Amino acid sequence: MAEDNLVVATKVRKEFGGLVATDDVDFSIPRGAIVSLIGPNGAGKTTFFNQLTGVYQPTSGSILFDGTEVSYLPPHTITKLGIGRTFQNIRLFAQMSAMENVLVGMNCRLHSGILGAILRTPRVKREEAEARDKARELLVYCGLPRRHHERSVSLPYGDQRRLEVARALATEPKLLLLDEPTAGMNPQETAEFTAFVSKVRDEKDVTVLLIEHDMKVVMGVSERITVLEYGAKIAEGTPAEIRADERVIEAYLGRGAGQT
Amino acid sequence: MTSVAERARGFATGSRDKWIAPGVIVLGLLYPWYEDILQSLPLIGDFIPSTESMVVMVAFTMMALGLNIVVGYAGLLDLGYVAFYAVGAYTAGWFASQQFDQVTFSFLSSVPSDQPGIHITMWLVLLLAGFLTLFAGIVIGLPTLRLRGDYLAIVTLGFGEIVPQVVRNGDNFFGFDLTHGTFGIAPIDAAGFPVLASFTSLPKNFQTSPNRAMWFYLGAFALLLITVFCTVRLRDSRLGRAWIAIREDETAAAAMGVPLMRTKTWSYALGAFFGGVAGAYYASFRGGAFPADFFFQFSVFLLCMVILGGMGSVWGVIAGAMILGYLDREGLATIGSKIQDAGLDFDPTKYQFGIYGIIIVTMMLLRPAGLIPERRHRIEMEEGVHDTPFYDVEHEGTLTDRDPSDD
Numbered sequence: 001m002a003e004d005n006l007v008v009a010t011k012v013r014k015e016f017g018g019l020v021a022t023d024d025v026d027f028s029i030p031r032g033a034i035v036s037l038i039g040p041n042g043a044g045k046t047t048f049f050n051q052l053t054g055v056y057q058p059t060s061g062s063i064l065f066d067g068t069e070v071s072y073l074p075p076h077t078i079t080k081l082g083i084g085r086t087f088q089n090i091r092l093f094a095q096m097s098a099m100e101n102v103l104v105g106m107n108c109r110l111h112s113g114i115l116g117a118i119l120r121t122p123r124v125k126r127e128e129a130e131a132r133d134k135a136r137e138l139l140v141y142c143g144l145p146r147r148h149h150e151r152s153v154s155l156p157y158g159d160q161r162r163l164e165v166a167r168a169l170a171t172e173p174k175l176l177l178l179d180e181p182t183a184g185m186n187p188q189e190t191a192e193f194t195a196f197v198s199k200v201r202d203e204k205d206v207t208v209l210l211i212e213h214d215m216k217v218v219m220g221v222s223e224r225i226t227v228l229e230y231g232a233k234i235a236e237g238t239p240a241e242i243r244a245d246e247r248v249i250e251a252y253l254g255r256g257a258g259q260t
Numbered sequence: 261m262t263s264v265a266e267r268a269r270g271f272a273t274g275s276r277d278k279w280i281a282p283g284v285i286v287l288g289l290l291y292p293w294y295e296d297i298l299q300s301l302p303l304i305g306d307f308i309p310s311t312e313s314m315v316v317m318v319a320f321t322m323m324a325l326g327l328n329i330v331v332g333y334a335g336l337l338d339l340g341y342v343a344f345y346a347v348g349a350y351t352a353g354w355f356a357s358q359q360f361d362q363v364t365f366s367f368l369s370s371v372p373s374d375q376p377g378i379h380i381t382m383w384l385v386l387l388l389a390g391f392l393t394l395f396a397g398i399v400i401g402l403p404t405l406r407l408r409g410d411y412l413a414i415v416t417l418g419f420g421e422i423v424p425q426v427v428r429n430g431d432n433f434f435g436f437d438l439t440h441g442t443f444g445i446a447p448i449d450a451a452g453f454p455v456l457a458s459f460t461s462l463p464k465n466f467q468t469s470p471n472r473a474m475w476f477y478l479g480a481f482a483l484l485l486i487t488v489f490c491t492v493r494l495r496d497s498r499l500g501r502a503w504i505a506i507r508e509d510e511t512a513a514a515a516m517g518v519p520l521m522r523t524k525t526w527s528y529a530l531g532a533f534f535g536g537v538a539g540a541y542y543a544s545f546r547g548g549a550f551p552a553d554f555f556f557q558f559s560v561f562l563l564c565m566v567i568l569g570g571m572g573s574v575w576g577v578i579a580g581a582m583i584l585g586y587l588d589r590e591g592l593a594t595i596g597s598k599i600q601d602a603g604l605d606f607d608p609t610k611y612q613f614g615i616y617g618i619i620i621v622t623m624m625l626l627r628p629a630g631l632i633p634e635r636r637h638r639i640e641m642e643e644g645v646h647d648t649p650f651y652d653v654e655h656e657g658t659l660t661d662r663d664p665s666d667d
Contacts, residue, residue, distance in 0.1 A: 053515055079517035087515075093508035095634075096501070103498075104505040108517030110498050114526065117497030118490050124497075171517050 084173030105170030326534030335507025340420020348539025353445030393536025446548030570630020
């Protein structure tokens with residue numbers, strides 16, 4: 001699998017003043033895999049995410065996505081290349097409906113311009129109708145069969161999480177980044193979500209990178225795991241290898257993690 | 261689950277809503293004809309604005325709707341909108357007056373073709389003003405829109421001061437009289453139908469027509485309708501969604517593939533466009549562009565209209581602009597004369613901005629979302645994509661007002 005990597009990050013380094021948030025991290029994501037990024041709080045997981053999506057520019061190093069150097073591109077260009085993401089703390093467009101949230105996600109795949117919008121030409125009308133159909137399908141697919149026209153802020157928490165995934169999928173990503181997607185979910189919701197992630201990978205043909213603290217989710221769903229601590233990669237491997245890794249147990253899992 | 265009664269009420273207002281827009285358009289269009297009747301009414305008659313004032317109110321409403329694109333849709337605080345009004349007004353001055361008397365050029369204009377200066381028909385000048393202002397919006401927007409929040413507001417404030425200063429001192433622009441300095445450019449040609457006038461009863465020139473106010477009002481009203489149409493269509497488009505997404509969460513919008521700079525610049529440019537058109541038309545109505553009009557207060561005045569009506573809400577902004585426009589043109593003076601008739605020595609026009617301030621503060625306390633708040637989900641309902649079943653389940657067989665073609 002190593003020969004076909006969707007993402008190849010080499011020596012990615014980000015400094016905030018004196019603080020080294022990611023310390024020359026080498027990281028690769030095989031195409032079609034579900035990969036998890038774990039580590040204690042402040043280990044640089046989200047910073048790494050943000051560099052991958054263009055929110056931050058790395059101080060040094062390179063990130064190749066599907067053969068393109070993305071480390072210095074603005075976020076919307078990276079999204080268009082095919083990286084969709086969710087946020088650690090939900091960042092939906094609160095006053096917009098669930099449907100509109102998904103439609104914003106489709107923004108970069110639509111083409112209507114200003115004159116088209118004002119004149120509402122048949123072509124624009126058709127594009128809008130198709131987009132809405134697709135958005136509806138996507139919402140249902142992500143487990144939101146109803147309430148498409150309620151303001152997203154009034155949706156229940158779990159539905160907001162699902163909506164974030166739907167919105168990210170609307171960008172038609174090749175790589176889906178999920179930043180602690182099960183935070184705040186109850187065990188049943190978490191189990192459902194884990195199954196959903198595998199389903200999305202299989203059916204939508206995406207690669208998934210997951211930041212997660214819930215070890216059940218991480219061990220259950222991922223094919224590869226990377227562990228960060230203080231911005232540096234301390235281990236990488238299959239779930240079984242990670243569970244057995246002395247340094248990881250020391251830094252993060254804690255003694256007794258082998259039993260879970 | 262909402263109760264049946266609640267839903268029934270919802271539908272009732274829904275079907276009534278359909279008549280509001282056409283009703284308002286007809287009432288607005290016919291205003292010059294029933295103005296006299298209203299003014300002869302007891303008690304309220306004195307408070308009815310003249311058609312002359314309505315022209316200005318409608319022009320202000322257009323500007324407020326333009327500002328609403330920037331402030332209401334895209335959530336960018338713009339304190340320098342008056343700059344666009346100035347650019348629009350001076351475009352009218354350049355292309356429809358004797359300002360550049362070095363040349364003699366006339367195109368379908370309402371003034372005789374042998375007059376010096378550039379005289380292009382006002383309708384074309386309006387379009388020209390719109391596009392020049394749009395361009396000004398892009399030029400101002402590109403360097404400033406990288407900033408966020410308060411910083412953006414401060415820089416727009418700066419541009420709102422720069423443009424009026426340039427026009428005030430533009431009588432010696434590298435040795436060239438660009439703006440005629442503090443005197444302003446006057447007279448500016450009036451709108452009219454010089455070609456159609458030869459074989460119809462339409463006036464050749466609004467300014468000299470016996471029904472001057474009426475013709476200017478009808479022109480302004482037509483422009484307002486176009487503005488409303490465009491701003492509503494833009495709001496409900498892909499671009500409009502991107503604006504609102506930026507307003508809600510800029511970082512998330514960028515991560516969802518919305519190009520921030522381009523989207524913001526478009527909001528600035530399109531908002532400016534309508535300000536420019538309105539500014540040019542107003543200049544044509546006043547017959548001049550005067551630098552004394554372009555003060556910071558005017559930007560704040562327009563911003564007050566948007567806030568009073570409800571940021572992002574087209575109906576709200578129209579209401580807010582008409583109310584404040586009315587107070588500015590006539591309302592305060594009328595109220596003042598009533599107060600003085602009652603024997604009190606108080607002139608509200610002197611405390612104009614204080615009174616607007618009180619109105620805004622009161623609004624913020626009582627209705628912070630504005631007179632007619634933006635109802636995002638209702639837009640969707642009007643468009644017809646919603647989850648109501650075709651048949652009311654509780655009253656089987658009763659058709660709901662949903663259009664089956666919507667899905």
